[in-house]
Amino acid sequence: MKEIITKIDKWLDERYDTSSLKEFIAHKKVPVHKHSIWYYFGGITLFLLTVQIITGILLLMYYKPGENSSYESVRYIVTQVHFGWLIRSVHSWSANLMIFAAFLHMFSVFFTRAYEKPRELTWVTGFLALALALGFGFSGYLLPWDDLAFFATKVGTEIVGVVPVIGEPIKFLLRGGEDVTGATLSRFFAIHVAVLPILILTLVGIHLLFIQKQGMHEPESFKALPEEKKKYISFFPDFALRDFLVWLVVFNILIFLAVYFPWKLGPKADPFSSAPAGIKPEWYFLFMFQTLKFLPGHILFLEGELVGILAFGLGGLLWMLFPFIPFKNKPQAKITPQALIGIFIIVYMVVLTILGYIL
């Protein structure tokens, strides 16, 4: 066994000179400190993305997009195909867990200030990847073509239409017509299985490349330690094995959720029926949805909803460009303004999401 591996290694080395790669792997190290746990969340997100790709491909084997076949084929997957219920349930749950893990990853990066120079672009690519993940969630939600999916998409695309000048054309483009129809379904399908995967893989690739190039970020407290007190473990195999262990735990949780809380498939979408009561978007959109609901009809001379959407757009943009915003930090201050902003955003999101569920 070992001989074969050595032979293959030699064969490859002769042709591609793998020494630099080996060198890199051997020397990559991960700092050990009290915030080390946050290093795992990027990996978890990546793992769940892999699960999404695999289960997504499996679902594609039976899914048939179309007004008269989407719902029926999902039903077929769930009821007739062996373990189809499991694959679909894992796909839905993994999507939610992935977005949750990505949020945790983002905020951990934010609070450990890992986004600061020289890692600004890592932050930007990560933010864009998260935005794409939300796009995945939105487009994938429609594909089963059940009534909740239909009306959630209707409401979701309606909101886009509020934006002045470009809103209506974008809505028209997204829906593939005036209304949410079979044309929207085809469009969302194309976006979900072709457009977004290419974009997200590219972005994640760049994101990972940046990380490999710059190494793991070390928090201030760790950097301040004298050289001999800094503890590291090797990335390979020590950290990789731990990563793998965490993935296994996440995987087990995922399967648990998928089996005990199987994803529901409501009645088939009927464009002419009235909307079911209490349509809510997925939880990760809920804080925005709830904000729009709370806004008054008019703010100054503008429509309240429009103000909300513009505010979220601007907020998102600022958040993405956060590493480029100069802050004057007083060294003696106990809490930095950045941390305050982060805490405010988290509290805001949590409170409005909870309100969205109880109201």
Add this chain to the structure above:
Amino acid sequence: MKKLIGIITLVFTISFAFASVNYAATTANKKSDTKVKNTCLNCHTENENLPEDFKKYDVHLAAGLTCASCHGGDPTSDDDAVAMSKKKGFIGVPAKKDIPKLCGKCHSDIRFMRKYNPRMETDQVSQYFTSVHGMQLKKGNTDVAACTDCHTAHAILPPNDPRSTVYAVNVPQTCDKCHGNKELAKKYGLDPNVYNDYKASVHGKDLLEKKDTGAPACNDCHGNHGAVPPGVKSIDLVCGECHVNNMNYFMNSKMGVAWKELGYHGCVECHSNHKIIKPQDDFVGTSDKAFCVKCHDEGDEGYNVAKSIHSSLTKLDTLIKQAKEKLAKVRKFGMDDLDISYSLKEAHQAIVQSRTEVHTFDSSKVKAKVKPGIEAARKAIKKADSEIREYSFRRNGYAAATLIFLVFIVLFYLKIKKKKD
């Protein structure tokens, strides 16, 4: 190139301009056509003495008729002395006994009606005079309903308009205006509670609450203009209009023959007339609620038949209820409910048919109809059970898999730890 575009735009503008001129001309023509001078409306609106029930949407007003079409006079004159002079045929408020004749002036004239509503019947007035209302009015009794009492005088709408007093859903209330009057009821020996009875009936609930215009209103049994109470001979025919099988089975049953001999009315003996409540399986059988025991005593043949029919029905009914509960469970679990709901539909169809079959008063016939229903319901239950089993199997399967994973995770953890030491 530029020239070409210029020419095309020019052609477009010109054709568009012509098209709009054309359009304006046609609409203008239409307007002037329907406008007939109606000065009555001018003064009566100004003086605010229009009739109380006057509505602009009145079908006659909308069709271009004027006040004078019914009340006489000259609507073209601005002088009220001329406009409302007897010479010009002004009649003022018509006397109640003259109303049918007044309406019939047009509505009984097929040639006239053709101009407005070619498919409308023209026998309403003659039908009306065959009704109790019409006969009494002829005698000079003004307590009864004439045309305007049901149709209103100045807010008349066709019966398919939901605003109309004679729209199916509104009919019961329209009739109740007089038939719910206690004094009138006392005077003529009628029951003033018919509306409330009807409202509580299966028909009333469907029509008034569910707005199912297919459910019968008063006129569907009693007739529209020839309003008469259904005769003794015809009552089962009236019900049989919709409940065909029930009527046929009953007429051909032993019970139907006996009913005739006893001079009974038909359906009403068990189902009542206005307060027809939704039939229950307990109506047949030997319990206190059952109608059968009113005549049949323990030991006689009818008593046994009733008992047997009741047990057949309840057997199927219980099975269907069971299957429904299981189906709800299957749905909640997100399992396949297609075949189950099909079988359940079959069972439901069977119980509807069996309940109809009760009117043969033949227990073997009911049993024969119940049988496929029982089979279908059992099939549904069996399938539901297997889906529910499958569901718990999935969970157990997970338990096994997760155990393997857990052990693996623990061992893996130990292995890493050891390496570190």
Add this chain to the structure above:
Amino acid sequence: MNTTRRKFLNFLLSVTGLGALGAIFYPVISYLIPPQNVQAKVNSIKAGKASSFPINSYKIEKFGRKPVILVRDEKGAFHALSAVCTHLQCIVQYRKDLRLIWCACHNGKYDLHGRNISGPPPRPLLEYTVKIVNDNIIITQPS
């Protein structure tokens, strides 16, 4: 002692590892095996042979979740309609004697194109398209 323990640990690790792999691959591979019930084509169904369908008769077919009534009239032409009465959702039937679709529940009558003739039903029955291809009766959903 230590080596046997380590060996044992390694053994257990590989056994459970294989088990875990099995727990992942078993569902995935069985998922890929096409199930026995071929995916129902819901915008069209096959409803038997045209030649063996008696003239002036009918049967109820399952069209996905909806029952459909397939009628062959006295001239031999096929008609397919939604079998659910628009009044109170009873299953309708074809009356040979009347050459009509008839609902036994409240005497609702429809013609062979689903149009209302009489009785309480408020709406017509949805008409499906019937095509005969190589003697197979194929019912398709109207678009």
